[in-house]
Amino acid sequence: xxxxxxxxxxxxxxxxxxxxxxxxxxxxxxxxxxxxxxxxxxxxxxxxxxxxxxxxxxxxxxxxxxxxxxxxxxxxxxxxxxxxxxxxxxxxxxxxxxxxxxxxxxxxxxxxxxxxxxxxxxxxxxxxxxxxxxxxxxxxxxxxxxxxxxxxxxxxxxxxxxxxxxxxxxxxxxxxxxxxxxxxxxxxxxxxxxxxxxxxxxxxxxxxxxxxxxxxxxxxxxxxxxxxxxxxxxxxxxxxxxxxxxxxxxx
Amino acid sequence: xxxxxxxxxxxxxxxxxxxxxxxxxxxxxxxxxxxxxxxxxxxxxxxxxxxxxxxxxxxxxxxxxxxxxxxxxxxxxxxxxxxxxxxxxxxxxxxxxxxxxxxxxxxxxxxxxxxxxxxxxxxxxxxxxxxxxxxxxxxxxxxxxxxxxxxxxxxxxxxxxxxxxxxxxxxxxxxxxxxxxxxxxxxxxxxxxxxxxxxxxxxxxxxxxxxxxxxxxxxxxxxxxxxxxxxxxxxxxxxxxxxxxxxx
Numbered sequence: 439x440x441x442x443x444x445x446x447x448x449x450x451x452x453x454x455x456x457x458x459x460x461x462x463x464x465x466x467x468x469x470x471x472x473x474x475x476x477x478x479x480x481x482x483x484x485x486x487x488x489x490x491x492x493x494x495x496x497x498x499x500x501x502x503x504x505x506x507x508x509x510x511x512x513x514x515x516x517x518x519x520x521x522x523x524x525x526x527x528x529x530x531x532x533x534x535x536x537x538x539x540x541x542x543x544x545x546x547x548x549x550x551x552x553x554x555x556x557x558x559x560x561x562x563x564x565x566x567x568x569x570x571x572x573x574x575x576x577x578x579x580x581x582x583x584x585x586x587x588x589x590x591x592x593x594x595x596x597x598x599x600x601x602x603x604x605x606x607x608x609x610x611x612x613x614x615x616x617x618x619x620x621x622x623x624x625x626x627x628x629x630x631x632x633x634x635x636x637x638x639x640x641x642x643x644x645x646x647x648x649x650x651x652x653x654x655x656x657x658x659x660x661x662x663x664x665x666x667x668x669x670x671x672x673x674x675x676x677x678x679x680x681x682x683x684x685x686x687x688x689x
Numbered sequence: 690x691x692x693x694x695x696x697x698x699x700x701x702x703x704x705x706x707x708x709x710x711x712x713x714x715x716x717x718x719x720x721x722x723x724x725x726x727x728x729x730x731x732x733x734x735x736x737x738x739x740x741x742x743x744x745x746x747x748x749x750x751x752x753x754x755x756x757x758x759x760x761x762x763x764x765x766x767x768x769x770x771x772x773x774x775x776x777x778x779x780x781x782x783x784x785x786x787x788x789x790x791x792x793x794x795x796x797x798x799x800x801x802x803x804x805x806x807x808x809x810x811x812x813x814x815x816x817x818x819x820x821x822x823x824x825x826x827x828x829x830x831x832x833x834x835x836x837x838x839x840x841x842x843x844x845x846x847x848x849x850x851x852x853x854x855x856x857x858x859x860x861x862x863x864x865x866x867x868x869x870x871x872x873x874x875x876x877x878x879x880x881x882x883x884x885x886x887x888x889x890x891x892x893x894x895x896x897x898x899x900x901x902x903x904x905x906x907x908x909x910x911x912x913x914x915x916x917x918x919x920x921x922x923x924x925x926x927x928x929x930x931x932x933x934x935x936x937x
Contacts (some may be wrong), residue, residue: 647773647777650741650771653764654739655838656793660793662798663792663794
């Protein structure tokens with residue numbers, strides 16, 4: 439449990455840690471919008487901005503990449519699929535399979551969008567306590583009729599709390615099965631189910647234990663929430679974010 | 690703060706009996722060890738003391754008030770440290786983890802901060818306040834769990850197998866904490882089958898077997914009979930030496 443996990447809060451006192459959670463949430467939404475709709479120059483600027491923030495936050499890149507290797511496989515798959523499926527001037531062909539120049543560019547662009555969205559999410563979760571996220575979600579939904587803001591907020595907070603734990607469990611199960619030579623079984627469906635079932639069972643068991651522990655400490659859903667107040671630095675951050683992200687959305 | 694258990698029985702959802710007609714009284718400030726083989730009902734009994742389980746028959750009273758009638762009050766007065774310290778960690782930092790309980794009581798933020806700081810100081814984790822709980826050692830995690838209970842102001846603390854998966858140093862850390870809390874007048878109830886480590890600190894020993902309370906008395910008297918019920922008698926007792934804990 440002691441290992442660093444992607445998508446988990448990393449305690450610290452850096453710039454993003456000190457910002458109001460609503461500013462961080464606005465920044466995350468802005469960054470995701472830019473990542474999903476901007477052209478290459480916009481993506482490049484966003485990439486530089488996120489890289490700068492990751493340096494300021496001192497996010498350890500190597501362990502993160504190691505833990506996100508499955509995501510890297512997914513990216514490779516997306517790239518190959520786009521390269522094969524996009525029509526254009528053929529670069530290489532073998533039978534029915536043709537890779538086009540436009541496909542490679544399109545695949546690269548799609549993967550960049552996914553990576554930038556992931557990085558924005560990583561930065562947000564690394565600098566935001568689940569309790570803060572819960573407060574922000576509650577603040578957003580409290581005036582929306584028909585939505586149980588308190589319950590939605592608790593679910594959001596617990597989801598963030600549990601994500602790294604599930605990743606750790608999956609890794610432990612994978613290692614336990616590798617120790618019993620599961621890699622010799624070539625059927626991917628067999629291997630996936632052999633990992634997924636114990637992970638699911640253990641996850642539900644942990645959820646049950648956590649619920650019991652929370653109940654024993656008087657958890658009812660109503661709590662002292664961290665106070666939300668926009669400081670001068672939050673206003674500055676909002677202004678800078680708006681100044682950077684809005685033009686990028688228009689590129 | 691007294692805990693009274695009267696004719697308590699518990700039947701699990703599959704129909705199997707968990708506890709059968711248990712009655713006992715624990716006075717404020719007592720240090721009680723609850724022992725028994727695996728499946729004897731130790732954890733089930735503990736969970737009745739702060740209302741995580743409710744009786745099929747009988748009653749548990751904390752300071753004269755039925756646990757079933759006021760669950761929040763019972764949980765505030767009787768704090769519980771679970772067997773797997775990792776499973777009860779909610780906070781993302783040591784400070785947040787200890788603050789979780791007071792925040793659930795909807796205390797003002799200043800009071801939450803005061804209680805959390807004081808509890809962290811009491812368990813010697815003030816320096817680690819901003820650390821991630823998962824990076825603590827086993828003994829520190831147990832102390833953190835105790836800190837979370839102290840911050841809620843619980844006069845009684847129950848611990849379920851607090852020495853499991855701990856090395857010698859971890860066991861000593863927990864024992865020191867328990868001895869200090871007992872000296873300050875807190876009620877301590879420890880469920881364990883490992884009497885060697887802690888029995889010397891206790892005022893009273895209870896033995897459960899198959900959901901029945903079989904023995905209840907002074908540790909030095911009861912300990913001679915524990916092997917009849919699937920619990921190992923401590924070495925010092927076997928050789929007739931004086932009682933020692935792992936702190937000695």
